[in-house]
Amino acid sequence: MTTGSVNMYRRTCRRVGLDRNPMRRREDRVQTMVAAALALVFLILVPLLVMSVGARVYRTETAVVQAKTAQLHQVDATVTETGKAPLYAPIMPAKVQWKDADGVVHTDDYQSTTVVSPGQSVTVWLNGANKIVEPPSSTQALSKAVLLTSGALFGAMLLVVGCYFTLRRSLDRRRLRMWEMEWATADLRWGSHS
Template sequence: MRTTPHRREWRGNPLRRRSDRVETWVGLVLVAGAAVGAPAVGWGVGDAVHTSLLHTAQQERAERHRVAAVLLEDAPGVSSPADPETADSGVNAPPVLVRWTGRDGVERTARVQVGAGLVAGDTTAVWVDRGGRVALPPLSRAQAEAYGIVAGIGGAGAAGGLLLALRWAVHLRFERQRLDAWEQEWRRVGPDWGKRPT
């Protein structure tokens, strides 16, 4: 059976130096590690972040609740009322003054961002903490999953990138050694190169 050039390269090509073989095997191990290890790292990181955020979301839900608040002024730039159910989130809108009654029966006011199209007298939902202060909405399960996925992808990418960078560093190290060896050999035989025996 005839051996293909590729198989000869692995079996013992006389032109392949020991450093070539070592570099090839180290490279294969690192590439295999990137292919198998990077997804495993990504899965672990993503799962850890997701679990941690689910715990955080559970704590936030226990510490915060929604109240119905009445707008005391129109949302900026609004000239006519709109359906609060279809209004924009108002994330970039300036905050407006709202009023609500806390669980303790105390009436409170604060400036919050509301959906576009709301006018004075409309009702909006506001998240507050146990002390009655305005708070951000608790983290949702969907957000925890999304952050976990992003963290997992980032972890896998970082692990894979690190192993591939290590593979490149190994290649450069072996290449430097080969060039040094070649230079030493050339210093030994170079002066006699091309001379005819007498």
Template sequence: MDAQGPPNTSGSPSPRSEHGLPGVNPLRRPSDSFESWFRRILLTLLVVGLPVVAYTTGTTAYEASMHAVRAQAAQRHEVVARLTADVERNHNAAKQSAQVSWTDAAGVVRTGTALADPGTTKGTPLHVWVSRNGTVTGPPMSTLNAKSTGWVAGGAAAYGMALGIYGLRVGTRLLLDRRRYAQWDAEWERAEPLWSARFRR
């Protein structure tokens, strides 16, 4: 029977330290242990933190967008305006700015600028969105816009976190390798004279 411990049933010798302890790799450096520990931390952050960050950011962006949707829906309304002049024909432009006028709920005639197709004649009705003060504006955001904003924000946050973790991983590896190379150079400077002396004998 082996005096140092039970035989290795796997058929290969068990790694031992300088003290003969099984399971300890004598070539494992402190930097190797730190790198392995740090990689496990980063992996845990990636697995646990990535969905949390993506969901939290996406939900926050969606709720903020829905607030804007409700606010714009309350502040804007659609009216039927009419062109006050013919729109010139221009084959190089899909839409052109044109003057329009409409009568608001209080009976006040208002004017503004809207986009119309080239060649549209005076008096043609156009559906335009206006604000409470009678300014022509764009249509309010839709729920689909809010959902898209949430998905994009969540995806961007997840991508940014993954990129940051990858950068930490690469940066840490570079710093550790730089330290290892310096240690190897210092050890070689101590060992090289001894090797040279042996071969000069």
């Protein structure tokens, strides 16, 4: 180790309260040790929350999407007419037409997320009643898993930080009482020498 790295190591230890400074009180050491323990707890909680909450939500939402997808089917439809796309939404209204397995022609409104023109073929999703529905989401499971896992991590972080600041406030009060007591003792000693 070089002298610079030794000095940096000592400075870091002193800043986090891990040096052998005789001026550090017991409360200072308790605060440092509790902060380290809470950081370790949080670092252990992160993978546990991700694996338990995130994985469970992802599996559940994937099963929901698969169940919805099983109730739907795709058909190729032909655009018969288009409407004017509103400026505020990236959707182009259109009417589409398709034939079912029995050869019956169906016509329904369709909201395209791309520009379509009459005569163009588009793939639409239908429910059991042959009505056009939104296609199953390929990102729903991951989105919900990330959202709920982030919420759980944020809650765990708030809990850990709240515990630390509650302890710190309690220790600060105790340090203040000790500081006042030491000043009173010093005042008695110094005042008696006059």
